[in-house]
Amino acid sequence: MTLTDAPSEPVADGARRTRVAVVGGGANVEHDVSLASAAAAAAALAPTHDVVPLTIGRDGAWSADGLALPVDEAVAVIASCDVLLPAVHGPHGEDGTLAALADVIGIACVGSGVGAGAIAMDKAVTKLVAAAEGVAVAGGRVVRATGAALDGVALPAVVKPVASGSSHGVRLVATREELDEAVATALTIDARVLVEEVVVGREVDVAVLRRADGTTVTSPPLEILHAGAVFDTTTKYDGSARFVVPADLSDDEAQAIADAALAVTDALGCDGVARVDFFLTADGPVLNEVNTMPGMTAHSQVPRMFAAAGTSYADLLADLVAGALARHHAAAP
Structure with a gap:
C-alpha cells in the first residue's frame, strides 16, 4: 500500500476523517524551525485527522518517513489529500509557493493564498501596503x-x-x-x-484568525521581553526571551494594535492565521512585519496567544484545517 492509496481511518460515527498533508522543512534558513512546527502540528491533528507527513530537505528534495520521494510522487501524495498544511516558514513555502501547488492540484490549503503569501513575505512591499492603509511604518x-x-x-x-x-x-x-x-x-x-x-517601543504581536464560519478574530496581544538590542535569531531561540500574554496594555493601546493588524491583513488578503508584529511607541503602533505562516509549535507565539483566549492548540489547528476546506469549497465553480 502506498501513501497515495492509504485509506482514511473512520471516526466513531463512520464518517471519513479529513486527510491532511503536513509539509515541513524547506530549502531555506528556517528549515529546522519548520520541521518543529510540522511535527507539532501533525501530532496535534493525528487524533482527529488522517495526517500524512512530508518533508522538504535543505536541498529541496522531498521525503516521507525518511525515504526519498521523487517530486512527482510527492505531488501525487498531496493530491490524494483533502488539505495541505504547509508548515514551511520563509522562502519556497510561506511566500505562496506551496499555496500555488495546492491551487494547481485543486486541494484546500491552510493559510494565505499565493498573492498574500508572496506580498507579506516581502517586508518592503508590505510596508507600502501598510502605509497606504494609514498604518505607521519605519522609514x-x-x-x-x-x-x-x-x-x-x-x-x-x-x-x-x-x-x-x-x-x-x-x-x-x-x-x-x-x-x-x-x-x-x-x-x-x-x-x-x-x-x-530604529524604532523605540515595546514589541507587541497580535494574531488575526479567519475562522471556518467566516468570522475574523484577533488574539490577545503578546509582548516580547528580551535583553538584546534587537530580537535576533539568537535571542529568539536561546530561551532568554520572555513572552507576556495578554500584554499589559490599555484598552486604547490594545484596540489600536488590533485595528492596525486587521487593516494590514485585510489589505494583504491574508487567510488562515497571520501574526502581525508591532513596535508600540508613544505615538501608537508601528508595523514591523507580517507572518502568514508563523511558528506553530504549541509553545510558539500564535498558539500561546490563542491559548490565553481559551482556544487549545489542537482546536486552533483543527479550525485552520476546517477554514481551508470552507474557503476551498466556497471558491469551487
Whole structure:
C-alpha cells in the first residue's frame, strides 16, 4: 500500500476523517524551525485527522518517513489529500509557493493564498501596503549592494533581508563599518536588504484568525521581553526571551494594535492565521512585519496567544484545517 492509496481511518460515527498533508522543512534558513512546527502540528491533528507527513530537505528534495520521494510522487501524495498544511516558514513555502501547488492540484490549503503569501513575505512591499492603509511604518530603503548604495543612511539602523524570517540576518548597527558588514551578511540570505531607522517601543504581536464560519478574530496581544538590542535569531531561540500574554496594555493601546493588524491583513488578503508584529511607541503602533505562516509549535507565539483566549492548540489547528476546506469549497465553480 502506498501513501497515495492509504485509506482514511473512520471516526466513531463512520464518517471519513479529513486527510491532511503536513509539509515541513524547506530549502531555506528556517528549515529546522519548520520541521518543529510540522511535527507539532501533525501530532496535534493525528487524533482527529488522517495526517500524512512530508518533508522538504535543505536541498529541496522531498521525503516521507525518511525515504526519498521523487517530486512527482510527492505531488501525487498531496493530491490524494483533502488539505495541505504547509508548515514551511520563509522562502519556497510561506511566500505562496506551496499555496500555488495546492491551487494547481485543486486541494484546500491552510493559510494565505499565493498573492498574500508572496506580498507579506516581502517586508518592503508590505510596508507600502501598510502605509497606504494609514498604518505607521519605519522609514528605510532597499539596497542590493554595499558601498555607495549605503551612502547617506542615518545611523543607528536595523538591517534585515527583505524576504526571510526567524530574524535571520537581522542586526542593529551603529557605524558605517558595521552597516557594510551587516548588509553583506544579509545579502547572503536575500538579494535585497532592507535598512530601516530604529524604532523605540515595546514589541507587541497580535494574531488575526479567519475562522471556518467566516468570522475574523484577533488574539490577545503578546509582548516580547528580551535583553538584546534587537530580537535576533539568537535571542529568539536561546530561551532568554520572555513572552507576556495578554500584554499589559490599555484598552486604547490594545484596540489600536488590533485595528492596525486587521487593516494590514485585510489589505494583504491574508487567510488562515497571520501574526502581525508591532513596535508600540508613544505615538501608537508601528508595523514591523507580517507572518502568514508563523511558528506553530504549541509553545510558539500564535498558539500561546490563542491559548490565553481559551482556544487549545489542537482546536486552533483543527479550525485552520476546517477554514481551508470552507474557503476551498466556497471558491469551487
